[in-house]
Amino acid sequence: xxxxxxxxxxxxxxxxxxxxxxxxxxxxxxxxxxxxxxxxxxxxxxxxxxxxxxxxxxxxxxxxxxxxxxxxxxxxxxxxxxxxxxxxxxxxxxxxxxxxxxxxxxxxxxxxxxxxxxxxxxxxxxxxxxxxxxxxxxxxxxxxxxxxxxxxxxxxxxxxxxxxxxx
Amino acid sequence: xxxxxxxxxxxxxxxxxxxxxxxxxxxxxxxxxxxxxxxxxxxxxxxxxxxxxxxxxxxxxxxxxxxxxxxxxxxxxxxxxxxxxxxxxxxxxxxxxxxxxxxxxxxxxxxxxxxxxxxxxxxxxxxxxxxxxxxxxxxxxxxxxxxxxxxxxxxxxxxxxxxxxxx
DNA sequence: TCTCCTTAGACAAGTTACTTTACTCATGGA
DNA sequence: TCCATGAGTAAAGTAACTTGTCTAAGGAGA
Numbered sequence: 001x002x003x004x005x006x007x008x009x010x011x012x013x014x015x016x017x018x019x020x021x022x023x024x025x026x027x028x029x030x031x032x033x034x035x036x037x038x039x040x041x042x043x044x045x046x047x048x049x050x051x052x053x054x055x056x057x058x059x060x061x062x063x064x065x066x067x068x069x070x071x072x073x074x075x076x077x078x079x080x081x082x083x084x085x086x087x088x089x090x091x092x093x094x095x096x097x098x099x100x101x102x103x104x105x106x107x108x109x110x111x112x113x114x115x116x117x118x119x120x121x122x123x124x125x126x127x128x129x130x131x132x133x134x135x136x137x138x139x140x141x142x143x144x145x146x147x148x149x150x151x152x153x154x155x156x157x158x159x160x161x162x163x164x165x166x167x
Numbered sequence: 168x169x170x171x172x173x174x175x176x177x178x179x180x181x182x183x184x185x186x187x188x189x190x191x192x193x194x195x196x197x198x199x200x201x202x203x204x205x206x207x208x209x210x211x212x213x214x215x216x217x218x219x220x221x222x223x224x225x226x227x228x229x230x231x232x233x234x235x236x237x238x239x240x241x242x243x244x245x246x247x248x249x250x251x252x253x254x255x256x257x258x259x260x261x262x263x264x265x266x267x268x269x270x271x272x273x274x275x276x277x278x279x280x281x282x283x284x285x286x287x288x289x290x291x292x293x294x295x296x297x298x299x300x301x302x303x304x305x306x307x308x309x310x311x312x313x314x315x316x317x318x319x320x321x322x323x324x325x326x327x328x329x330x331x332x333x334x
Numbered sequence: 335t336c337t338c339c340t341t342a343g344a345c346a347a348g349t350t351a352c353t354t355t356a357c358t359c360a361t362g363g364a
Numbered sequence: 365t366c367c368a369t370g371a372g373t374a375a376a377g378t379a380a381c382t383t384g385t386c387t388a389a390g391g392a393g394a
Contacts, residue, residue, distance in 0.1 A: 155199035
């Protein structure tokens with residue numbers, strides 16, 4: 001990396017991660033951590049789902065109850081959200097029932113299998129974070145997390161947009 | 168977020184960014200910062216290029232000299248890399264010349280316009296980082312960058328893979 | 335020299351993950 | 365009764381690739 005600066009050497013393959021752009025560091029850290037997480041989820045028997053399906057579960061926990069609501073929570077069209085719900089219903093992670101408010105609305109709810117997925121995802125994520133604690137100076141990621149929170153609040157400058165890493 | 172834990176409240180829309188998963192923090196910070204960077208590049212007259220084209224320039228600086236080499240540096244097929252080079256050649260950012268090693272090889276090189284893009288990208292990136300320095304406790308992102316570097320080295324556990332955020 | 339193998343590059347078709355466009359219902363208010 | 369609105373669905377379009385297949389150009393052996 002080192003965008004737009006003189007290249008140190010032509011074969012700087014083992015990059016000095018500390019002197020690289022912040023944007024690159026954030027992206028690479030995210031990519032690496034997500035990959036580990038996904039690998040472990042696959043190994044735990046959830047290879048049929050992508051991260052975006054996990055975000056659907058999240059949006060349901062956060063209060064979304066129809067395909068359209070899921071779509072706007074995730075920042076995708078209702079058609080795309082409807083497709084996610086189709087996938088999840090077919091695989092038994094959610095079920096569609098009648099909606100109390102009537103209309104064409106259909107209530108989307110997590111099944112037991114869906115709740116179990118959430119439990120596993122949460123456990124694996126905390127496990128992964130735990131394994132990383134030891135690498136920080138004071139044995140905790142608290143400082144890093146606080147810095148990231150600051151950065152995010154400054155960059156967003158208001159409510160957070162939907163999280164959409166184009167998975 | 169708070170995957171797999173009891174949801175604090177049903178309408179926790181203004182999320183407490185500090186208590187959220189590290190993976191989510193990394194992804195959100197990256198998404199927000201990349202978006203700002205891309206917006207500024209667009210405003211600077213580079214709306215015709217995507218971030219992946221910037222990575223092509225990077226790979227050329229790092230020593231890649233043919234489509235195939237660019238492809239393996241970026242972790243995509245040679246066909247995809249060839250397409251990137253087509254785009255860039257058509258827009259005047261790179262040129263293809265004869266390769267000294269012969270064969271079907273074609274040497275890919277940055278034009279002046281390509282170098283200018285790199286200059287601008289670097290300047291905007293440093294400008295963006297500069298603007299963020301003030302939000303950190305000691306007026307510098309050094310601590311954050313050091314923590315991220317640690318995290319990346321631990322997660323990669325060896326040479327870094329290609330950076331491929333699926334843009 | 336001839337054959338075999340490897341590699342670069344190009345072309346075309348296929349795939350994925352969506353969006354866009356265009357509807358069909360169901361309800362509810364004027 | 366007649367829209368107007370919003371949910372849901374279906375089908376086509378699109379972007380950014382991969383896969384499959386081919387040709388061209390060496391280089392290594394026999």
